[in-house]
Amino acid sequence: MDAKSYNVCVHDWADALFRFACKCTGNVEDARDIVQGSFEVLWQKRESVVSEKGKAFLFQVAYNQSVDMYRKKGRVQYQEELKQGGSTHPSNPDLKRVLDKAIARLDEQSRALVLLKDYEGYRYEEIGQITGLTETQVKVYLHRARKTLKQYLVSVEHII
Amino acid sequence: MVTWENYEEYLLLHVDGELNDADQRALLGFVALHPEVEDELKLYQSTVLAADTTMVYEHKEALLKAAFTAKTIALGQWWKYGVAAGVILFVSVWGFRWVSGDNGDATKSIEIVTSRAAKSTNFKNVEPATTTPKVSQPSPTISNRLRHSATIPNEEKGTSVARNSVHANTSQIAKEVAPVKLEIRTIKPITNEMAAEVTPAPVELRPVAVNKAMTEPSAAQDRPNSNLLAWLPEEKKEGLELLRENVDQKLGKANQIKENIKDTQLALKFGNRELVVINF
Numbered sequence: 001m002d003a004k005s006y007n008v009c010v011h012d013w014a015d016a017l018f019r020f021a022c023k024c025t026g027n028v029e030d031a032r033d034i035v036q037g038s039f040e041v042l043w044q045k046r047e048s049v050v051s052e053k054g055k056a057f058l059f060q061v062a063y064n065q066s067v068d069m070y071r072k073k074g075r076v077q078y079q080e081e082l083k084q085g086g087s088t089h090p091s092n093p094d095l096k097r098v099l100d101k102a103i104a105r106l107d108e109q110s111r112a113l114v115l116l117k118d119y120e121g122y123r124y125e126e127i128g129q130i131t132g133l134t135e136t137q138v139k140v141y142l143h144r145a146r147k148t149l150k151q152y153l154v155s156v157e158h159i160i
Numbered sequence: 161m162v163t164w165e166n167y168e169e170y171l172l173l174h175v176d177g178e179l180n181d182a183d184q185r186a187l188l189g190f191v192a193l194h195p196e197v198e199d200e201l202k203l204y205q206s207t208v209l210a211a212d213t214t215m216v217y218e219h220k221e222a223l224l225k226a227a228f229t230a231k232t233i234a235l236g237q238w239w240k241y242g243v244a245a246g247v248i249l250f251v252s253v254w255g256f257r258w259v260s261g262d263n264g265d266a267t268k269s270i271e272i273v274t275s276r277a278a279k280s281t282n283f284k285n286v287e288p289a290t291t292t293p294k295v296s297q298p299s300p301t302i303s304n305r306l307r308h309s310a311t312i313p314n315e316e317k318g319t320s321v322a323r324n325s326v327h328a329n330t331s332q333i334a335k336e337v338a339p340v341k342l343e344i345r346t347i348k349p350i351t352n353e354m355a356a357e358v359t360p361a362p363v364e365l366r367p368v369a370v371n372k373a374m375t376e377p378s379a380a381q382d383r384p385n386s387n388l389l390a391w392l393p394e395e396k397k398e399g400l401e402l403l404r405e406n407v408d409q410k411l412g413k414a415n416q417i418k419e420n421i422k423d424t425q426l427a428l429k430f431g432n433r434e435l436v437v438i439n440f
Contacts, residue, residue, distance in 0.1 A: 003225045010223045018217035023209075032219070039223045095206060103209070117176055118209035124178060143172045149207035 005051040006043055013055050014039070016120065017062055023115050024066040026104065034069070038062045059120065060130045063112055070108045095153075102152040110145035117142060162190040167197060175204045242430055249428055253438055260421065 001009075017038060021031035038061040042049060049057050103111055109131070116127045124138045131138070162170050162183075170187045173179045179187065191197050392400070428436040 007224050010220055014217040014220050014223060015213075015215070016211070019211055019215050022215065032217070035217055036219075036223065043225060099207070099209065102207075114207075114209060119211045121177075124176075139178075142176065143169070146172055146175065146204060146207050150203045153203060153206060 001046040001049050001051050006046055009054040013058055017058050020115050020119060021062050021066060024112055025069060030069055034062050034065045037065055056130055063130055067108060102149045106145055110141055113138060113142045114145050162186045171201050171204050246428055246435055250436060253426060
């Protein structure tokens with residue numbers, strides 16, 4: 001990857017990476033640090049990263065950094081209402097707010113799997129490459145996270 | 161095949177978009193047969209997160225790196241500059257060599273002088289030196305002196321005149337270092353001329369000692385007892401010694417310069433190619 005391809009990656013994936021990092025860490029400042037660190041690593045490793053794998057490499061680094069940050073700080077104080085939005089369903093504010101709460105209740109790894117699946121549309125195999133899990137593990141953890149989210153939505157609907 | 165035991169997994173795979181077309185049709189058929197499953201499917205579909213595209217990273221410019229773009233170099237222009245520089249360097253080197261070549265000749269002449277002077281036991285034999293001013297002078301002076309010496313009737317008077325001329329000329333020699341070397345180089349043509357001038361008058365060849373010393377300096381050097389330096393007073397000898405030391409110092413410097421230049425190589429390279437190599 002040359003400097004031109006790197007700059008293309010910045011333009012194409014910086015926003016997506018920032019959203020992913022925001023949802024993973026629940027903190028905008030931490031998300032900025034993760035984005036900056038991820039692109040710094042990509043620049044340092046640009047000789048060994050092909051342009052087509054740039055996005056996956058960035059998300060892999062961002063995922064690892066968010067996990068490290070999670071382990072370093074302990075359980076992060078997840079900000080359910082991010083200042084910059086982070087809407088899951090802009091057309092339905094109530095569902096969006098409930099889903100934000102539901103996402104915040106997930107563990108770090110499950111949250112990352114849901115985000116990679118829903119935000120970026122990665123397949124199980126690709127998510128496994130990013131997170132270091134097997135395809136079966138991704139499938140199992142992701143289905144478990146979906147069931148948790150569904151249960152939360154059902155419980156909220158009952159309360160409402 | 162979708163059953164009540166595995167329908168939930170099919171629903172999750174459908175929500176994640178991981179079902180193939182056949183499984184997709186099978187699931188939708190199962191849902192059509194069992195409408196109660198449709199609500200569960202909608203619940204799972206509502207867990208899918210939609211990215212908020214209004215959330216953007218605001219500092220992209222800080223992440224960008226300068227791209228190194230290749231520059232097109234007009235090689236023709238560079239070749240012109242290179243050729244021009246080569247010509248200038250070539251002319252400069254040859255000019256330098258030309259100048260140093262002149263210096264080299266001067267050094268050689270100095271060497272000739274010193275070698276002859278060394279043979280004459282370090283200027284102890286002054287006869288060639290004392291006679292050389294006469295030789296180096298224009299022909300009228302030489303002829304006058306020869307005529308003057310030729311008018312002396314006997315050998316003793318001639319020697320006294322010669323002694324006086326030695327005393328008169330040693331101080332002049334001490335002042336003129338460069339003429340000494342030039343005079344030795346031009347000794348033969350002048351003696352021939354002088355011989356031609358002297359030949360018509362046989363009597364004028366009486367000052368044999370002077371002419372013989374001029375034409376055959378080695379013979380004069382081989383006669384230590386006939387050394388005119390012995391006639392000189394001590395202060396004149398010291399002056400000649402001082403002159404010899406100064407000449408030796410200059411010769412030493414000249415030889416040092418020659419040695420420094422001798423093994424020098426000057427090369428003009430363009431890239432890996434050597435265009436001009438000059439060995440000194």
